[in-house]
Amino acid sequence: MELQQMRYVVAVAETSNFTRAAERCLVVQSALSHQIARLERELGARLFERTSRRVRLTAAGEAFLPAARQALEAAERARAEVAAAGGVIRGRLAIGAISTVAAVDLPAVLKRFRRRHREVRISLRTSPSEELVERVRQGTLDVAFLGLPLGVRPTGVHGREIARDDLVAVVAPDHPLADQEDVDVRRLAEETFVDFPAGTAGRAHSDAAFAAAGIRREVAFEVTAAALMARLIRQGLGIGMLPSAFVPELPDLRVVRLRDAPARIEHVVWSRSQPSPAATAFLSALDISPAER
Template structure:
């Protein structure tokens, strides 16, 4: 019995599909199937019912799954114990990042971390902030750079990087461009352009509207802030974006504060309260990189690197 056979068995059990399991462990489907077959032959029992569209565990498979997980956990614990003695950090890290993020300081941190700990394999995953937070809570990723509208996502630790207000951005010549500011009532007369649901900017705007008891009409969505601004420049609607993004588009867009709306996006690193040594080291590299970089807007006070990371939220 080989450890990789147990790993592939667990992957198929958790994915309920040989193809998805193969993608997860980065080998061919035939390779996964062959190794699982060998494991079944060695155990003398069929572990999966392959008759349906999903790979379902048989009673024997259910009985074996817990022990397979325990075996791999024991091996990892032994490896970690030896690495601790030798002062090494090894393993795999999955780092999440909001889609279309332009904050390259995270890449700087990953670079310095990789040079210091080449034994750690890093996977970078892009998604919406909402889904990244869900993946963190499900222990599917180790660390994420996200945007939210709250100070601290429930159940997670966070290090705030920057926060800034939302604005309505209109092109030159738009009826609102000469007002200097606007209201939700004004915006209700126009088509709005925003990022999709699940992003920090959209969540902050939706929450603010809900608090005011109004429902706004979002007619266009784009996955990147620059695309939202570009659509507004072309006269397709009023963009709801962060103040810094609007400033980058001057003089083509005019940023209008929204009266009575206290909506801010917060950019943060977030992780679970229980972390492995590799994640702890990466958090340290990230904090140092962001502290050394130019502030994105109005960053939170920088905590001491030796102190526990504060529980700020994400944007």
């Protein structure tokens, strides 16, 4: 069993197509197919079901895929550790962030990091905080930036609080509240809302404010990205509640401060396992030591 064979299996599993997998791996399809067939003979099981229309994993393939990915990641980690011992940082750096991260200028941080460590392959994904924590726990993300309600802490990971902020109401320029300096949460209960999906940490902030006031509100539009939320608000379809540190990103919308505003805490988290050289270098760029708990 060879690492190259595992790379081919992962590529076919992710593309569901032998031709596209071969293109990704920079080999001719016949060579890729031959190596996978050879691996299947060694394992004594077919990894893929092939038809004229599709390719999909068999039960054996489903069982093999996670172990293949782990083996490839371990091999890459080993190469990265050897390079780091010689003073060179390389390998993968997978970053996750909520769409309203405001405590750090993430694009600027990533730009500086890439200039300094050009051999590191950087990836970034945005997701809700609870999904990001789970991905860090599983090892598919190295570092993640979260936003959580006051009193809630991420579990199963190492981390640090990096900022605290209050939520504010965000409305269209022609909204009746646009000229208000501040407003009570009870007044907002009359409005239609655009918010993050129910059950997410981002939604929990605003839900808690209305629950504390003992009132209900209507959330007509549930979205996962702050940019889409802003577009809906801009069209007058509803109002939103966002962190005050983030709203400068939306200069064409009006901000109304909330009395007894709910607080949000931003965290940066990383795995309890020893971070990779690339993750360690990234945390160091944030003046964080991976040894912190």
